[in-house]
Amino acid sequence: EVQLVQSGTEVKKPGESLKISCKGSGYSFTNYWIGWVRQMPGKGLEWMGIIYPDDSDTRYSPSFQGQVTFSADKSISSVYLQWTSLKASDTAMYYCARHPHVGEGWFDVWGQGTLVTVSS
Amino acid sequence: QSVLTQPPSVSGAPGQRVTISCTGSRSNIGAGYDVYWYQQLPGTAPKFLIYGNDNRPSGVPDRFSASKSGTSASLAITGLQPEDEADYYCQSYDRSLTGSVFGGGTKLTVL
Numbered sequence: 001e002v003q004l005v006q007s008g009t010e011v012k013k014p015g016e017s018l019k020i021s022c023k024g025s026g027y028s029f030t031n032y033w034i035g036w037v038r039q040m041p042g043k044g045l046e047w048m049g050i051i052y053p054d055d056s057d058t059r060y061s062p063s064f065q066g067q068v069t070f071s072a073d074k075s076i077s078s079v080y081l082q083w084t085s086l087k088a089s090d091t092a093m094y095y096c097a098r099h100p101h102v103g104e105g106w107f108d109v110w111g112q113g114t115l116v117t118v119s120s
Numbered sequence: 121q122s123v124l125t126q127p128p129s130v131s132g133a134p135g136q137r138v139t140i141s142c143t144g145s146r147s148n149i150g151a152g153y154d155v156y157w158y159q160q161l162p163g164t165a166p167k168f169l170i171y172g173n174d175n176r177p178s179g180v181p182d183r184f185s186a187s188k189s190g191t192s193a194s195l196a197i198t199g200l201q202p203e204d205e206a207d208y209y210c211q212s213y214d215r216s217l218t219g220s221v222f223g224g225g226t227k228l229t230v231l
Contacts, residue, residue, distance in 0.1 A: 044225040045209050061219050104213040106156040110165040
């Protein structure tokens with residue numbers, strides 16, 4: 001079964017750092033891009049960017065460039081989304097999703113989501 | 121606001137047909153890029169539903185269909201069922217932003 005499994009719920013304080021993960025299985029992990037999508041409470045989906053696990057090539061949405069960092073470890077079929085200093089406005093559900101190639105394309109397999117809550 | 125515009129809500133009775141529109145611009149849908157649709161049931165991750173005219177992943181019923189014309193696209197759902205009650209999102213590629221863009225989402229209520 002093709003699936004993406006994300007790390008669990010996080011509760012953090014403003015200013016703290018965080019790294020969440022997304023692990024793929026059931027397919028050739030290095031042949032697909034992985035995208036990150038944010039969903040703030042009660043809001044819609046926002047594309048954050050994509051990463052190619054084979055060489056860690058990344059493309060960020062202008063809205064998220066400089067705010068987050070994507071990384072990958074292909075040896076364990078995982079990609080990561082990282083913050084160095086969280087803000088309350090980072091509170092959201094974060095999804096990873098499989099993407100066929102850079103540029104145009106769908107997100108056909110989604111992780112279950114990681115809920116990040118940032119509160120003092 | 122979102123690059124792709126969707127109505128906030130639509131509704132229909134069981135068995136009826138509803139459509140959800142997705143309006144973009146010449147830098148995304150109007151540039152010829154495909155439009156993809158997702159269904160998000162309450163409390164769950166989005167699910168890839170359909171793209172193009174009738175390209176559906178395995179398991180998606182043919183009650184769901186999609187179309188595109190000019191700078192807009194539509195998702196149609198026929199024979200509405202209570203389990204179709206969900207949020208629906210369109211997605212495309214924007215050549216100006218050089219990345220994917222989503223619509224703001226449409227909440228479908230089955231009356």
